[in-house]
Amino acid sequence: MTFIEFKKMLLDAEISLPKFSKLIQVSEKNIQSYKKKGEVPNAIAALVTCFASMHHKNIDYRTIISDLDLKAKTKKGAGFAKKEES
Numbered sequence: 001m002t003f004i005e006f007k008k009m010l011l012d013a014e015i016s017l018p019k020f021s022k023l024i025q026v027s028e029k030n031i032q033s034y035k036k037k038g039e040v041p042n043a044i045a046a047l048v049t050c051f052a053s054m055h056h057k058n059i060d061y062r063t064i065i066s067d068l069d070l071k072a073k074t075k076k077g078a079g080f081a082k083k084e085e086s
Contacts, residue, residue: 001045003035009045012052013061020048023062025070 001009010020021028024047034040040048054061 001042001049002039003037006034006040006045006048009048009052013048013055015051015062020051023065025072027072 007017010017013020015023017031018028021031026044031040031044034044051061054064
């Protein structure tokens with residue numbers, strides 16, 4: 001799915017990109033990076049397509065996803081942590 005098709009699907013699902021990224025716990029910056037690549041990963045494409053389909057069938061996908069209690073992934077090992085002395 002191209003990034004343009006992705007944005008159209010967001011419109012079909014009536015959700016903004018910032019709200020989509022917050023809902024699925026993926027940084028907005030990460031999703032915006034797909035714009036340069038021209039296409040989105042299959043998992044993101046499948047998810048936004050399901051959201052649009054559910055919205056058209058009046059299924060509240062926001063509550064379903066919120067109930068999953070997804071956690072944002074954090075980078076490990078980034079930065080300059082103090083090294084333990086042995």
